[in-house]
Amino acid sequence: MLDTQTIKEQAYALGFDIARVTTAQPFPEAKKVIKERIGRGLMDGLSWFTAERADVSCHPEALLPTAQSIISLGMVYLTEMPENAHEGTPRGRIARYAWGDDYHDIIKPKLKQFAEWLREYARSEVSQEDFETRLFVDTGRMVDRAVAQRAGLGWYGKNTNILTHGWGSWLFLAEIVTNLPLTPDEPLKANCGNCEICLHACPTGALPNPYELDNTRCISFLTIELRGSIPLELRPLMGTWIFGCDICQEVCPVNKVAERRLGVRQEGQKQMIAVDSITRRKSGPFQPHQEYRVRPAVGSTPELLPLLELSEEEFRERFRRSPIRRTKRRGLLRNVCVALGNIRDPQAVPALIKALHDDDPLIRGHAAWALGQIGGEQATNALQERMQTEEDSEVQKEIRCALTELVASS
Ligand code: B12
Ligand code: SF4
Ligand code: SF4
Numbered sequence: 001m002l003d004t005q006t007i008k009e010q011a012y013a014l015g016f017d018i019a020r021v022t023t024a025q026p027f028p029e030a031k032k033v034i035k036e037r038i039g040r041g042l043m044d045g046l047s048w049f050t051a052e053r054a055d056v057s058c059h060p061e062a063l064l065p066t067a068q069s070i071i072s073l074g075m076v077y078l079t080e081m082p083e084n085a086h087e088g089t090p091r092g093r094i095a096r097y098a099w100g101d102d103y104h105d106i107i108k109p110k111l112k113q114f115a116e117w118l119r120e121y122a123r124s125e126v127s128q129e130d131f132e133t134r135l136f137v138d139t140g141r142m143v144d145r146a147v148a149q150r151a152g153l154g155w156y157g158k159n160t161n162i163l164t165h166g167w168g169s170w171l172f173l174a175e176i177v178t179n180l181p182l183t184p185d186e187p188l189k190a191n192c193g194n195c196e197i198c199l200h201a202c203p204t205g206a207l208p209n210p211y212e213l214d215n216t217r218c219i220s221f222l223t224i225e226l227r228g229s230i231p232l233e234l235r236p237l238m239g240t241w242i243f244g245c246d247i248c249q250e251v252c253p254v255n256k257v258a259e260r261r262l263g264v265r266q267e268g269q270k271q272m273i274a275v276d277s278i279t280r281r282k283s284g285p286f287q288p289h290q291e292y293r294v295r296p297a298v299g300s301t302p303e304l305l306p307l308l309e310l311s312e313e314e315f316r317e318r319f320r321r322s323p324i325r326r327t328k329r330r331g332l333l334r335n336v337c338v339a340l341g342n343i344r345d346p347q348a349v350p351a352l353i354k355a356l357h358d359d360d361p362l363i364r365g366h367a368a369w370a371l372g373q374i375g376g377e378q379a380t381n382a383l384q385e386r387m388q389t390e391e392d393s394e395v396q397k398e399i400r401c402a403l404t405e406l407v408a409s410s
Helices: 004-013 028-039 053-057 103-126 143-149 197-201 219-225 253-261 304-308 314-318 323-343 346-355 361-374 379-389 391-410
Strands: 020-021 069-077 133-136 170-178 239-242
Touching: 004 020, 004 069, 004 103, 020 143, 028 053, 028 361, 069 103, 069 143, 103 133, 103 170, 143 170, 197 323, 219 239, 219 323, 304 346, 314 323, 323 346, 323 361, 346 361, 346 379, 361 379, 361 391, 379 391
Parallel strands: none
Antiparallel strands: 020 069, 069 170, 133 170
């Protein structure tokens, strides 16, 4: 049998922060839960997330018929929170995982390198020539969190994220399914206890019960995955999030401990706290991964008005290496409009009027909503004027709604 400690050390050498092992047995509990959630409509909006997908994703042998073991890997994306400069201009919030480079682009090559190393290791140590693997990070048909839970990499938080000792839930998950027989680790005994902070903190009610997420209400879904219009009733609850949402993670006491231990600046906290032994290596301080540090072009709380000015080309250039490119320009500008509507700062009116004439009806519709929230003579006139020429029926509906709102509030 191969030495799993050596394998874990190699994972750390490649830049992963936690590595654990589980068997390639199916995940019947996860399959049951996923099918039940799909049945109740809690996964609605993700058309690719089907019951048939669960049949595969919860059966490693369906992905690799010779599968014997799964190496579960975590990579921490916790980095320093930058100072919030230029108070006074409307700003949006970006979820922490998207401050830096796209994790898929960082993790995939490391998984490939790891698999190559494993192949050589198996050949030299146990003369195994018929080495087979499948590599997964996020987009593959694998239940990343169920694997991590069974491998003892972490435990389920009530916000459904995997929490870990030392890093909280601020980490990405990935795995290698292999035909190598490896000694499995045990699941952890930790849990949330009586805490329910995240359930009450979620602004849209997307966590109706412990361990249960309603995808259709989650800001992460609404800002990243949803392609069309954001439901009217949810817009006012979304605050200033323009890509993803971290609220249920930010309020989590386990995460707060992790942030302090790792020396990541907390709001109002000036000095860096020394780090200790919970590091990805046996000794030495934890170094945040450079790749996930906030990119100046992206920011963690970017100014919203310049984002509203972005052309397709500028959008592509600015978010070239960022997960934000997933929303495309139309998705991001839609989100920016909602954030501006929630901030209600009249200085946004001219930029929103310009967006009311954008080529894309999705952006025009959400700009109309935002103008309706901010109100005032200039916004009202612009909406009435646009109504004369607007040809898209959805946008017409948005404008009518906004004008009704303005009349009601005046
Ligand atoms: C679809 C998806 C989403 C969707 C839907 C989320 C959902 N309902 O699962 C949306 C777009 C909303 C989303 C949002 C986010 N996501 Co996402 N997402 C995924 C994806 C692709 C599939 C998740 C899945 O299978 N869901 C199905 C549900 C049913 O599974 P589950 O929530 O894990 O449910 C389990 C628990 O409920 C548990 N359970 C049920 N009952 C009980 C009872 C008890 C007592 C216990 C203990 C457990 C338990 O069993 C279930 C089955 O295993 C995974 C990647 C992957 N391939 O796995 C990433 C993934 C889960 N996402 C991730 C991240 C980072 C996020 C965000 C934090 C991003 C952000 N900042 O905006 C948010 C977090 C929102 C939240 N509170 O969960 C990470 C999570 C890392 C971690 N530490 O857990 C993953 C693993 C991607 C990765 N490879 O790193 N995501
Ligand atoms: S990510 Fe935001 S919206 Fe989604 S469950 Fe957590 S707090 Fe709620
Ligand atoms: S906030 Fe509390 S209940 Fe929610 S995940 Fe963290 S420890 Fe668990």
